[in-house]
Amino acid sequence: MKNVAVVGGGLMGSGIAEVSARAGHDVIVVESSDDAAKAALGRLEKSLVRAEAKGKIASASDVLGLIRVETDLGAVADREVVVEAIVEDEAAKVALFKSLDAIVEAPDAILASNTSSIPIMKLGVVTTRPTQVIGIHFFNPVPVLQLVELVPSLLTSEDTTARSRAWVEGSLGKQAIDCQDRAGFVVNALLIPFILSAIRMFESGFASAEDIDRGLVLGAAHPQGPLALADLIGLDTTKAVAESLYDEFKEPLYAAPPLLQRMVDAGLLGRKTGRGFYTYA
Numbered sequence: 595m596k597n598v599a600v601v602g603g604g605l606m607g608s609g610i611a612e613v614s615a616r617a618g619h620d621v622i623v624v625e626s627s628d629d630a631a632k633a634a635l636g637r638l639e640k641s642l643v644r645a646e647a648k649g650k651i652a653s654a655s656d657v658l659g660l661i662r663v664e665t666d667l668g669a670v671a672d673r674e675v676v677v678e679a680i681v682e683d684e685a686a687k688v689a690l691f692k693s694l695d696a697i698v699e700a701p702d703a704i705l706a707s708n709t710s711s712i713p714i715m716k717l718g719v720v721t722t723r724p725t726q727v728i729g730i731h732f733f734n735p736v737p738v739l740q741l742v743e744l745v746p747s748l749l750t751s752e753d754t755t756a757r758s759r760a761w762v763e764g765s766l767g768k769q770a771i772d773c774q775d776r777a778g779f780v781v782n783a784l785l786i787p788f789i790l791s792a793i794r795m796f797e798s799g800f801a802s803a804e805d806i807d808r809g810l811v812l813g814a815a816h817p818q819g820p821l822a823l824a825d826l827i828g829l830d831t832t833k834a835v836a837e838s839l840y841d842e843f844k845e846p847l848y849a850a851p852p853l854l855q856r857m858v859d860a861g862l863l864g865r866k867t868g869r870g871f872y873t874y875a
């Protein structure tokens with residue numbers, strides 16, 4: 595598969611577009627507005643310039659030359675694989691998969707979602723080709739983290755799963771694990787209660803954000819603490835993902851703590867807005 599589209603060029607979509615172009619694919623990114631398209635291009639340029647400066651790629655401009663950022667979803671018509679990476683909102687993703695089904699022409703194209711927590715079946719069944727709908731879940735930052743979770747729904751064909759595996763492992767150089775189609779898959783089912791517990795610990799005044807994070811970095815060898823990680827993920831996404839797991843399992847451990855809700859209401863979304871549990875320059 596050489597022609598790739600990524601719908602949504604935010605934190606994750608720009609990373610998926612970057613690793614696809616670095617693997618030599620022709621990539622189209624679709625964003626929802628001109629401003630969002632400009633922001634996506636800015637993220638791509640910044641990350642590729644950094645990769646060039648570190649000697650990881652020969653030329654940022656050559657890789658950037660493989661990526662087009664568009665605002666018309668019709669641009670994805672000729673793609674062999676489309677990866678959806680828009681906001682974690684089930685209604686928005688359902689609407690998008692209906693549109694993709696109508697637009698994408700190749701009869702065997704793969705329609706993938708990078709969702710963190712929404713069951714893949716909910717997206718597959720709104721298309722006429724659920725056998726070709728699969729979860730391909732990348733991790734943040736995409737250029738750095740090796741893992742991809744492959745999540746076929748009950749209706750996804752073995753051929754779609756095999757071709758998705760060949761793409762992420764063979765072309766992108768990632769490592770895949772297989773997950774069943776339950777909200778949270780493998781990693782988030784374990785990571786989310788951990789991050790939410792850290793937020794509850796901070797909210798209760800038990801320890802400072804810095805000490806909670808230093809505790810996990812120095813005492814459990816995590817690369818960063820859970821509150822810094824929530825800021826990296828984005829607190830809007832953190833909240834949406836928690837709600838989706840709560841919706842699936844009705845377990846209190848997945849309930850979004852009030853502080854998280856208030857921070858999202860206030861627009862304190864972490865790194866992406868400059869302030870979350872920490873403040874960023």
Ligand SMILES: CCCCCCC[C@H](O)CC(=O)SCCNC(=O)CCNC(=O)[C@H](O)C(C)(C)COP(=O)([O-])OP(=O)([O-])OC[C@H]1O[C@@H](n2cnc3c(N)ncnc32)[C@H](O)[C@@H]1OP(=O)([O-])[O-]
Nearest residue numbers: 710733734735737738786789790817818827831832835836
């Ligand atoms: C309620 C919970 C809700 C969950 C929500 C959903 C979660 C989601 O579905 C799944 C996830 O992703 S879960 C989240 C999973 N994610 C995690 O768990 C992340 C855990 N954290 C980490 O892995 C590390 O702290 C970082 C890699 C973020 C920074 O590393 P550090 O050591 O503190 O800082 P450093 O020394 O600056 O960087 C080291 C190297 O990385 C490179 N680089 C950095 N940022 C980059 C970027 N944006 N782009 C490209 N490259 C980037 C950098 O160039 C350097 O390269 P070099 O060649 O070695 O010089």
Ligand SMILES: NC(=O)c1ccc[n+]([C@@H]2O[C@H](COP(=O)([O-])OP(=O)(O)OC[C@H]3O[C@@H](n4cnc5c(N)ncnc54)[C@H](O)[C@@H]3O)[C@@H](O)[C@H]2O)c1
Nearest residue numbers: 602604605606607625626630679680681682709710734827
């Ligand atoms: N943030 C993470 O750490 C992380 C990790 C793995 C998976 N994910 C998942 O990836 C997806 C994207 O998350 P993100 O962190 O990149 O979010 P983000 O908010 O950074 O980016 C979402 C982008 O989608 C765009 N968008 C929204 N609706 C659109 C539409 N209809 N058409 C085209 N573009 C549209 C927005 O303009 C925005 O740029 C979510 O499903 C999330 O759960 C996130």
